[in-house]
Amino acid sequence: MTQIFDPSRFSSIAARHHEVMRLGARQRQMMFAGAFLGVLLLVFGLIEADFSLSRIINGTGKLGDFAVLMFPPEPGPLFKTYLHALGETLAIALLGTVIAAILAFPFAVLASRNVLPFWLTRFVVRRSFDTIRGVDTLIWALIWISVVGLGPFAGVLAVATADFAAFGKLFSETIETADPKPVEGIRSTGGTAAQEFRFGILPQILPVIAGQILYYFESNTRSATIIGIVGAGGIGLHLSEQIRTLEWQRVAFLVLMVLAVVAVIDFISSRLRTAISGAKPI
Amino acid sequence: MTVAIQHLPDRQLAPLLRAYRQAVFQRRIRFLVGTSVLFFCVMLGGWWVGFDIALLASKIDTFTNYFGRIFTLDDGKPVLSDPVEWYWGLIKWSKLLGETLLVAYTGTILGAVIAFFTCFAAASNLAGATTRWVARRFLEFCRTVPEIVFALIFVLAYGLGPMAGVLALAIHTLGALGKLYTEIVENIDMKPVEGITSTGGSRAETIFYAVLPQVWSGFATYTLLRFEINFRGASIMGFVGAGGIGQELLTAVRKFYYSDVSAILVMIVVTVFVLDILTGLVLKRLNRVG
Structure with missing residues (x-):
């Protein structure tokens, strides 16, 4: 292929298509300033985090050793324990998601403008959701452990707490985007407020909400695999233990188990989601 | 009526x-x-x-x-009655919070840069089947393994400290952003690409002149949102010794330094709020410009 692009012609093209080719001078200056600051901050961050060539080379070498030691993946004598822990992880994700969804729904209704037109309740409920969402699942796990003790029960409660807020926000946004026409229709036939909600809004939002719940179940399967690191049940406990004791073959096996389960759950959940969204509403 | x-x-x-x-x-x-x-x-x-x-x-x-207890000082008074006592460690905690932000930022940028170079290889409209398959499996692996597991391993390889946290966040970000970037690239208008290719432009020129102008605002949006998520991720990196404020929080919870727990939690939540508002503002501007 011949080289056709000739840099010297660029300026004449730019001159002809002046308004297309040139960003505003101010805009360009701002972009450069922004990019410069960004790079500066990145370099500062790398220095602060002690990135040095020797450390990178040493560490990557060690990482390579770990990777070699991972083969072949092998469960050791604790295979049954791991399976049980994996079941626990799934149960934590499922229970946490379901509990969160059930608890979040009424609060989400309170925070929806088209159902409850008081700004005060909406404001309070929404800000509470935001506050709870600001705290990570793992931190909630720590807090619940000091309440109900170590074990998967604390994990369920942690996932439920974190998701409660996420669902509250999502559900209320979904309810607010519902089409008001069915509600008006029911009102015109003399329906009560409860009937307006049940027959006007609910049929519209249920498929969407079901999809959201399934999506969160998927992502919770991932977060439930790590919640054991602080002692809140599931496979994370074994994973962090085997990493700390440098049993790399078992680590590899556990990671593979997690990846397999996540893939299976993803598959089932995406199937269900398309089935739900494809189903016709009443 | x-x-x-x-x-x-x-x-x-x-x-x-x-x-x-x-x-x-x-x-x-x-x-x-x-x-x-x-x-x-x-x-x-x-x-x-x-x-x-x-x-x-x-x-x-x-x-x-x-929750009542963590908002009470050791002498039994509510924390707001004596903010100075409540935030006795303000300087230390602010430094750690700054470190957390820096870990989140550095991890996001490193991950985003690598994701940027990977996404064109994973997009079905710009790459061949083999390259695509390899790139996609790579991205999938990066985002399926939780970042804290990477952090646990990196702490052993690179030593304790924020470097492990940065690398762990970067890898997870690479996986997550790589997928989103790929989706954006797959949805572009292919006519400019054909135009540049027809004039004999190289692959780099095609991407620079035909793809980038269409995708950069989408990339920027997802990167900003990812930064917010990564701040939360960075706040727990300290649980495994990978830098940031998490270590301090873990100690406070485990050793029942009640008012310290609330002080650190409030700092984290406020930072999340501020980031939320700032990214909202930037996104608004960005969408107007783009």
Whole structure:
């Protein structure tokens, strides 16, 4: 292929298509300033985090050793324990998601403008959701452990707490985007407020909400695999233990188990989601 | 306002009702089966983890008390009565919070840069089948393994400290952003690409002149949102010794330094709020410019 692009012609093209080719001078200056600051901050961050060539080379070498030691993946004598822990992880994700969804729904209704037109309740409920969402699942796990003790029960409660807020926000946004026409229709036939909600809004939002719940179940399967690191049940406990004791073959096996389960759950959940969204509403 | 509703006579109503029942019957059955399967799974799960509603009921006041307790100083006064005592470690915590932000930022940028170079290899409209397969499996692996697992391993390889956290966040970001970037690239208008290719432009030139102008605002949006997520991720990196404020929080919770727990939590939540507002503002500007 011949080289056709000739840099010297660029300026004449730019001159002809002046308004297309040139960003505003101010805009360009701002972009450069922004990019410069960004790079500066990145370099500062790398220095602060002690990135040095020797450390990178040493560490990557060690990482390579770990990777070699991972083969072949092998469960050791604790295979049954791991399976049980994996079941626990799934149960934590499922229970946490379901509990969160059930608890979040009424609060989400309170925070929806088209159902409850008081700004005060909406404001309070929404800000509470935001506050709870600001705290990570793992931190909630720590807090619940000091309440109900170590074990998967604390994990369920942690996932439920974190998701409660996420669902509250999502559900209320979904309810607010519902089409008001069915509600008006029911009102015109003399329906009560409860009937307006049940027959006007609910049929519209249920498929969407079901999809959201399934999506969160998927992502919770991932977060439930790590919640054991602080002692809140599931496979994370074994994973962090085997990493700390440098049993790399078992680590590899556990990671593979997690990846397999996540893939299976993803598959089932995406199937269900398309089935739900494809189903016709009443 | 009075509303009069005319009821149809029963003879006319009966066939309509029958038709309605038939229409909803199948949906009802499906709904019932679905709910019972879910109920069964939940019960099974509850049994598996030893879910104990009685324990929860007896401990629920411990939970509420816990929040009362963390907002109380050691001498029994509420924290707001003596903010100086409450935030006795403000300088130390601010430094750690700054470190957390820096870890989040550095991890996001490193991950985003690598994701940027990977996404063109993973997009179905710009790459061949083999390259695509390799790139996609790579991205999938990066985002499926939780970042804290990477952090645990990196702490052993690179030593304790924020470097492990940065690398762990970067890898997870690479996986997550790589996928989103790929989706954006796959949705571009291909005509400019054809135009540049037809004039003999190289691959780099094609991407620079035909693809980038279409995708950069989408890339920037996702990167900003990812930064927010990564701040939360960075706040727990300290749990495994990978830098940031998490270590301090873990110690405070484990050693029952109650008011410290609330002080650090409030700092984290406020930072999340501020980031939320700032990214909202930047996104608004960005969408106007782009």
